[in-house]
Amino acid sequence: MATTTVSRTFGSDNHAGIHSAVLDALAAANSGDAVAYGEDEISKAAIARLCRAAGASQGYLVFNGTGANVLALSLLLRPHEAVICAESSHLNVDECGAPERVLGCKLLAVSTPDGKLTPDLVATKLNGVGDEHRAQPRVIQIAQATELGTCYSLAELRELREFGRSHGLLLYLDGARIANAVASLDCSLADIAACTDVLSFGGTKNGALGVEAVLVMADGQAASAKYLRKQIMQLASKMRFLAAQIDALLDEDRWLVGARHANAAARQLAEALTTVPGVRIAYPVESNGVFTEVTRRLADRLLQDWNIQVWSETPDNSVILRWMTAFDTAEEDVAELAAAIGRAAKTQTHDSSARSS
Amino acid sequence: MATTTVSRTFGSDNHAGIHSAVLDALAAANSGDAVAYGEDEISKAAIARLCRAAGASQGYLVFNGTGANVLALSLLLRPHEAVICAESSHLNVDECGAPERVLGCKLLAVSTPDGKLTPDLVATKLNGVGDEHRAQPRVIQIAQATELGTCYSLAELRELREFGRSHGLLLYLDGARIANAVASLDCSLADIAACTDVLSFGGTKNGALGVEAVLVMADGQAASAKYLRKQIMQLASKMRFLAAQIDALLDEDRWLVGARHANAAARQLAEALTTVPGVRIAYPVESNGVFTEVTRRLADRLLQDWNIQVWSETPDNSVILRWMTAFDTAEEDVAELAAAIGRAAKTQTHDSSARSS
């Protein structure tokens, strides 16, 4: 099962394919010529529709999550300004330094227990305000859901928002998995969006071929957006085919239905693992990821069979593995995975007993 | 006809839709999970196939032409090095300053009569070599076909290549329309590629939804490529769906068939316009673009009905309009366009006569 094309990997939500309705929408949009770069009717309508759903004033489609993060931040930052983010954030860890390279900005990364910033944690990075030797904090960056699968409650978002406002800080929310957060909180997209200045809305991890949107809540931030999107290489010429994906996800609330499904699969997995000895659920399962803490030996065993990520290693030499579900994860696949982990854990326990005896 | 979704605009080859075989390939690739970021079998196979066709050692798929240009140049440049390019090049004119912003490099733009660099023109930018006050020329950048629809002959490419080598200059070829050039020269992709250090291979303007490839001819240049692609936000997670587009274009030589078709449509248009008074073909029609020089009045008239680009204005106040054909331009559409231009030219001539009488 370590080959590269498989039925269900649990390695990432972007191992999943495309929702069939998205494919249908691509075919439907493929009718005759359309002006490029988003001036066509399909693009305008899809953006307007997504903005309405989020209560946003403007929206910009981009190719991927890194592009969304960089474009969003470029709307909010001057070169000497810095971004406060969680140490474990995708922005800090998994963009190959794109924010530093393309924006030239400093990330002020804060260690967190669960991937979530709090006013107190943000405050630890504010001691250089006004000092010309320090990059000046300007943006609080959070992800919802976080890289650790946790979600901010609406109250937590609002508190962070208020704290930011009172300290002259803007708030950018990386919504690569915002659908999972909306599903988890049972709120609306607009409820979350209202706590931000700019947010992204992820399609790719939720059934699209590849599209993300940067949504701007207040008009003031967006004056340069169209130029910046082009300049950072995120302007699609055949934009209608990005827009059609968004449309298909909004139709029949597919974005939300898919996220609910993925979240339920994650909960199913977590529950099944509760009874497996030697497997500890490392973070609250509040979206579509399950992080299991296991011994290094069990990890090595599981990594032989599953193309998943070693998320981190703990100081006491155990290992955290990440299992992701998606919009199309089948109940049986989860059951099979849970059983396989159970077997591996049992064998390993047995081995240990044998050896120690 | 100035609306945004129309049957045939001639405004750009990226107004065209997706080749049906490309859509089919997307659907075919949508089978179960696949590992992300290009480690799946579809991606590996498509890249290998394209590299074989070009004689390249490595290939990297990206989202769009700006991304391809920036990634390619980032493989060849250190921060103090400059790129010699045509003043009319897409790189210089139409990237919203992406090379300067993302690469931090200086473009040494040379005025050309037909969009094509020559050794003599390149030589005009070499006078600061070794002077620490000058950005140091390192790359000759050309497009094939050029932004003006012209093509370098293989002899011209080789001459430029040799000149570059003898002056320590690498050669990057922007191949957003390389298919049209291959069709026009009746050569192979490898014939052109062999004259370069790095080139791009365009899919988007030739029937794809959105994909370009950066092809590296010599191993040495590519050590950092995978990181740089990610860092400049051009790494697709669901890579198989970019690769499937390339595959579909390579199948049955669709990339070449489509380009030949587009080129033929451009020649058809140019020939039909030969007899239209007041319309001059501004540049040799060597790919899929026809540039017509007309009076400002005729231009204004045509711009009312057609969503095309005013390419430039000439010193004597006439205007150059650009008409682009695509892989799917119908013969009747070209005939209709030629007739419409003919009618507009006639009316305008008539108006002028009336007025001057």
Added chain:
Amino acid sequence: MATTTVSRTFGSDNHAGIHSAVLDALAAANSGDAVAYGEDEISKAAIARLCRAAGASQGYLVFNGTGANVLALSLLLRPHEAVICAESSHLNVDECGAPERVLGCKLLAVSTPDGKLTPDLVATKLNGVGDEHRAQPRVIQIAQATELGTCYSLAELRELREFGRSHGLLLYLDGARIANAVASLDCSLADIAACTDVLSFGGTKNGALGVEAVLVMADGQAASAKYLRKQIMQLASKMRFLAAQIDALLDEDRWLVGARHANAAARQLAEALTTVPGVRIAYPVESNGVFTEVTRRLADRLLQDWNIQVWSETPDNSVILRWMTAFDTAEEDVAELAAAIGRAAKTQTHDSSARSS
């Protein structure tokens, strides 16, 4: 005389040494501790004094001209914005691409007959305004005096300023040789400064050890200046010693006295050369540079003896040489230089005659 330390080179105004009053001021400022980074009394007073002289609201001392140019532009530009400048400008030619590298901005360089922009020349770069594919013009950059030794009249400056304002363009004036321009126009520093949004005031080419000032006319532009200066590595820790240089130049109008002296020396040289056959003065001598057009043979001869710059080559294969005077150029040195050029020209004419006979 091709050695590196010589009595008078005419190679550049920065071949000159330090005005003795500047050295005295350094010694005078060297009294006990002073807080760093400009918070000391000497720094505050010198900046305030210079701001008063220019009618500026804020001032920032930096190390050199490249630093001044980059800091000034960084106050005025967002990343997608471009600078319109003369093709021959120091900014475009002699900064080793610092604006592109550090600011990430595109320079829209315009060919000029005499190094000076005009509204008509600026207008040629405005055709992409509003087009997301084009870097957006935001700043008109000029030098006063220009790299070719010419000066804008106050009327020309005002016209450029008005044109800029009516097109949403800010004006930055590179004043590395602004003293020479003030001397040449017989106006005040404030007269010139009033036509700009930001300007630099050069000390280094005019008797300082090394200091330039960035002066901001309107408060709005300067909010980020102190951070940006630090970030682009132009914040001196022992700032009082930069400030003391400015102070010494302002005392007794030394900056202006020195510039008048240098300008007079240039005029003296130009007049002496009027009668030399085979030497043509290439540009109006309006500051402290004399540009002579000579045959290549005469150029080669002069380059053997003088450590000067070949400024450019003309299409008909003659060569333009640059001779610079400084605040401390002696009348006898100029006379000696003129005589030496005369002798070389004579020999060369003789050689030519001999050869052609």
Added chain:
Amino acid sequence: MATTTVSRTFGSDNHAGIHSAVLDALAAANSGDAVAYGEDEISKAAIARLCRAAGASQGYLVFNGTGANVLALSLLLRPHEAVICAESSHLNVDECGAPERVLGCKLLAVSTPDGKLTPDLVATKLNGVGDEHRAQPRVIQIAQATELGTCYSLAELRELREFGRSHGLLLYLDGARIANAVASLDCSLADIAACTDVLSFGGTKNGALGVEAVLVMADGQAASAKYLRKQIMQLASKMRFLAAQIDALLDEDRWLVGARHANAAARQLAEALTTVPGVRIAYPVESNGVFTEVTRRLADRLLQDWNIQVWSETPDNSVILRWMTAFDTAEEDVAELAAAIGRAAKTQTHDSSARSS
């Protein structure tokens, strides 16, 4: 004593003035014209002399420490590469994000107990090697002496060097206070330099007006250095006056004599404070800085009288204050300071007693 020009501040070693021999050297270098940008004899000789002392192959003078750090790193990094450094390093904390802005690189900052990296600490940042989503570690950056006043032993440097080599990491040493380290270790400059690939040699904090050198140990790293120095705005035109400062510091080992003096003053202070109740020396005093941990109340009291830095706050709400000595700190000044701290501590203790009674 909170005014800005004072006899002895202890606020920073750059509050100190210029060594009189440096001023004399400036005057001596001010004799006639000299070619600019370092091609003069004074500059060549001073650089050669410093390179000999360090065993370096090439040297480049720059204006300040930020410039030295950025130039040095630019010789060693490609855009996707990262720097491993101490969280408390000047590079990470006090450059206003210059490395991120100008180099576009990511800093991988490691928490340290004493400002010093170890192989084990460096190893914690190597887990993303080979992963395209992570900026790739390439340089270990250390300061000697560190920002906390501690010094690496030669054995520690060599161990770090070896560890780096075995992991493909280069070593850059920020030597803004390398003189203090040489004095502290009683070794040679070359002993330290031999453990690095590139290092800086600080003049400014040690009696110069303003000059630092970037020294390159291996030829390979320096091919682009002259261009990069110009591009990052660190090329002085009147270079001889930077070189003369280096010369004056090397004459009679003034750089080392001054550093020894400063280190002795720091030790004198630390010893005097040993007996003061409520004052704890926070880090080993191994160069010219003394870090005292005191209660917030005592800190507030001392900050009223002394223009010093609050270095940090500890979790238990006490405060660390930094006291810096310089090449010209007088023994009596140290004695007076120690006495003043003693009085303040006493009063505060008394107040506390009074209040608590």
